[in-house]
Amino acid sequence: MELKVYVHRLSQPARAVLLFCKMAGIQFEEVFIDLTMKQQKTPEFLEINPLGQVPAISHADFNLFESHAILIYLASAFPGIADHWYPSDLLKRAKIHSVLDWHHSNLRRSTAAYVMNSALAPVIGLPLNPQAAAKFDKLLCASLSTIDSVWLRESGPFLFGADLPSIADLSLVCEIMELEVLDEEDKNRILGPHKKVKQWIKDTKQVTLPHFDEVHNVLFKTKARFQKQRSMSAATLQSKM
Amino acid sequence: MELKVYVHRLSQPARAVLLFCKMAGIQFEEVFIDLTMKQQKTPEFLEINPLGQVPAISHADFNLFESHAILIYLASAFPGIADHWYPSDLLKRAKIHSVLDWHHSNLRRSTAAYVMNSALAPVIGLPLNPQAAAKFDKLLCASLSTIDSVWLRESGPFLFGADLPSIADLSLVCEIMELEVLDEEDKNRILGPHKKVKQWIKDTKQVTLPHFDEVHNVLFKTKARFQKQRSMSAATLQSKM
Numbered sequence: 001m002e003l004k005v006y007v008h009r010l011s012q013p014a015r016a017v018l019l020f021c022k023m024a025g026i027q028f029e030e031v032f033i034d035l036t037m038k039q040q041k042t043p044e045f046l047e048i049n050p051l052g053q054v055p056a057i058s059h060a061d062f063n064l065f066e067s068h069a070i071l072i073y074l075a076s077a078f079p080g081i082a083d084h085w086y087p088s089d090l091l092k093r094a095k096i097h098s099v100l101d102w103h104h105s106n107l108r109r110s111t112a113a114y115v116m117n118s119a120l121a122p123v124i125g126l127p128l129n130p131q132a133a134a135k136f137d138k139l140l141c142a143s144l145s146t147i148d149s150v151w152l153r154e155s156g157p158f159l160f161g162a163d164l165p166s167i168a169d170l171s172l173v174c175e176i177m178e179l180e181v182l183d184e185e186d187k188n189r190i191l192g193p194h195k196k197v198k199q200w201i202k203d204t205k206q207v208t209l210p211h212f213d214e215v216h217n218v219l220f221k222t223k224a225r226f227q228k229q230r231s232m233s234a235a236t237l238q239s240k241m
Numbered sequence: 242m243e244l245k246v247y248v249h250r251l252s253q254p255a256r257a258v259l260l261f262c263k264m265a266g267i268q269f270e271e272v273f274i275d276l277t278m279k280q281q282k283t284p285e286f287l288e289i290n291p292l293g294q295v296p297a298i299s300h301a302d303f304n305l306f307e308s309h310a311i312l313i314y315l316a317s318a319f320p321g322i323a324d325h326w327y328p329s330d331l332l333k334r335a336k337i338h339s340v341l342d343w344h345h346s347n348l349r350r351s352t353a354a355y356v357m358n359s360a361l362a363p364v365i366g367l368p369l370n371p372q373a374a375a376k377f378d379k380l381l382c383a384s385l386s387t388i389d390s391v392w393l394r395e396s397g398p399f400l401f402g403a404d405l406p407s408i409a410d411l412s413l414v415c416e417i418m419e420l421e422v423l424d425e426e427d428k429n430r431i432l433g434p435h436k437k438v439k440q441w442i443k444d445t446k447q448v449t450l451p452h453f454d455e456v457h458n459v460l461f462k463t464k465a466r467f468q469k470q471r472s473m474s475a476a477t478l479q480s481k482m
Contacts, residue, residue: 050390051343064336067342069341090318094303101310101341104342105346105350153291
């Protein structure tokens with residue numbers, strides 16, 4: 001197949017690219033890059049993406065990496081993609097670039113770092129780091145407040161008051177979904193105050209089903225595994241008291 | 242004037258936007274936002290940019306923030322802008338998006354944080370933080386290596402081997418220019434190993450003169466003030482020995 005999409009589904013930006021391809025009806029071959037086996041650092045993969053990260057794509061002879069660049073390219077290069085994903089209107093498009101830029105140093109940075117330091121680190125053999133988690137907790141909560149008060153301030157279910165989602169809705173919502181692996185109480189503490197954000201996640205999920213659930217399935221499984229581990233730890237602790 | 246560009250010239254992304262407007266011959270009014278007086282947090286400015294940051298623009302009734310989104314918008318909305326700044330060719334454009342995305346979490350994050358923690362903090366009443374500086378020093382050096390080996394790997398003076406600069410060259414070079422406020426020895430330690438990067442900075446400067454120097458003038462003055470302070474501190478120290 002002409003378009004290859006290199007992903008590991010535990011990567012948030014990789015999930016956003018997959019979800020977009022499925023929603024836009026783009027034909028592609030999904031190539032699994034096993035991050036736990038460091039396949040993203042093999043000479044073969046570094047030929048595709050010298051930065052050694054997923055997602056990446058190769059489209060005929062053209063290699064591209066960085067998820068937002070990929071989303072924009074796919075929405076522009078394939079025929080018949082619905083305009084709402086990456087509007088041709090200059091002003092709408094500019095706003096989408098604006099929130100995608102903001103995302104990097106705010107929501108993306110804080111979610112990835114918070115989840116890693118407060119839950120995921122042991123999976124890759126690192127200790128949890130409560131001090132780092134606390135720092136990124138603050139940035140994460142501030143980022144969610146900004147989504148609420150700035151990016152979702154116009155009426156309408158999606159970013160900038162749009163009636164239908166854009167690539168930016170997919171990117172940001174796939175990022176926030178990472179909070180699923182947290183302890184349920186912690187996730188609710190973080191998302192609880194942001195009713196508008198919660199409704200927007202629900203709306204984005206709703207219009208992208210069944211692909212949304214299919215793409216996030218591995219995350220839901222990870223969540224279930226973590227919950228089981230937590231229950232077992234709690235039971236062990238209780239039996240020792 | 243129809244286009245207003247809100248800046249403080251000590252902001253790297255603000256300088257990139259100014260430099261692009263001047264190079265592209267876009268007519269605009271420069272509106273000074275005094276960050277030292279927290280003018281970016283006034284209700285009037287928050288109407289323009291609710292994130293309270295520079296740069297921002299207002300073009301007739303349209304407000305926009307985030308420097309990369311602004312650069313793309315300006316290159317697209319104004320007539321007669323030379324194609325090399327933001328090529329209409331899909332593949333070239335995709336590569337530019339790719340490096341602009343990479344920039345946020347790598348060069349931008351490391352340069353801003355390194356310079357703040359190792360030199361600028363006292364200017365805004367904060368102490369220097371050698372531990373944080375060391376952390377971002379590592380990311381900064383890695384980012385420069387990536388520019389060298391990935392973004393400048395094709396022959397040709399500019400990013401992706403282009404003959405003429407794009408908005409990405411301006412954004413990245415304006416960021417690196419921030420290193421000018423460092424102690425000369427430290428700056429040379431950081432940039433020294435990256436000959437290709439140094440040549441690219443020189444080439445970008447060369448093709449954007451005299452605007453490049455004019456836009457960076459306030460930075461050069463800050464550099465001179467810092468050098469004088471360092472010399473005086475050294476002399477005081479010597480007189481006490």
